[in-house]
Amino acid sequence: MNIATQTKIFQFCPNCKSEQIQTENGHKYLCNRCQFEYFHNTASAVGAIICCADEMLFTVRAQDPHKGKLDLPGGFVDHNESLEVALSRELKEELDVTIDNWQYFYSGANTYLYKDVLYNTCDVVFVCQLPHKPCLTADIAEITEFKWLKFDEIDCERIAFASLRKAVQKFLKQTVE
Ligand SMILES: [Zn+2]
Secondary structure: OOHHHHOOOOOOOOOOOOOOEEEOOOOEEEEOOOOOEEEOOOEEEEEEEEEEOOEEEEEEEOOOOOOOOEEOOEEEOOOOOOHHHHHHHHHHHHHOOOOOOOEEEEEEEEEEEEOOEEEEEEEEEEEEEOOOOOOOOOOOOOEEEEEEEEHHHOOHHHEOOHHHHHHHHHHHHHHHO
16 A cells, blocks of 8 residues: 555654555554564543533634534543543643543544544543533633533534544433433
8 A cells, every 4th residue: 555645654664764664554564674663553532521510511623633623622642641631631731620520431433634644543531520610711722712512502513523423422312311
């Protein structure tokens, strides 16, 4: 398979600079000259369903992919982080709020195309029910705004990623019916 058709990474071996680097599926790369191997592994990502009474918190994406679409607060898990620690960090960065009582809810596979590099992710969604709406401040580098939407006003087609759309649909089905 031509590497350039799917992803820009590694047209040359990062170890010996040979062009003899191959991949079959964009996951494992092997250099036929020096035997360098690299696995473009699935990345962990987290998202938060935060509810207060009959409303759910969404962010609006400031960046591609899916700029302008609805998103759940969250992001990629850093090295040496747990899922829950990563989610609390993202909430602090994106909305300047401290939340750490997460309940696991859903996980789903997803893809994330960033600057012509395709990342496969496993998105893990946690739920937190809040008794009161907290004070939030949007980090405009990552999100243009945040929105509290009533459950019956949520248009799932406007949610950026399929995995998160499925999580919200599952949550609404359980909660509203
Ligand atoms: Zn090599």
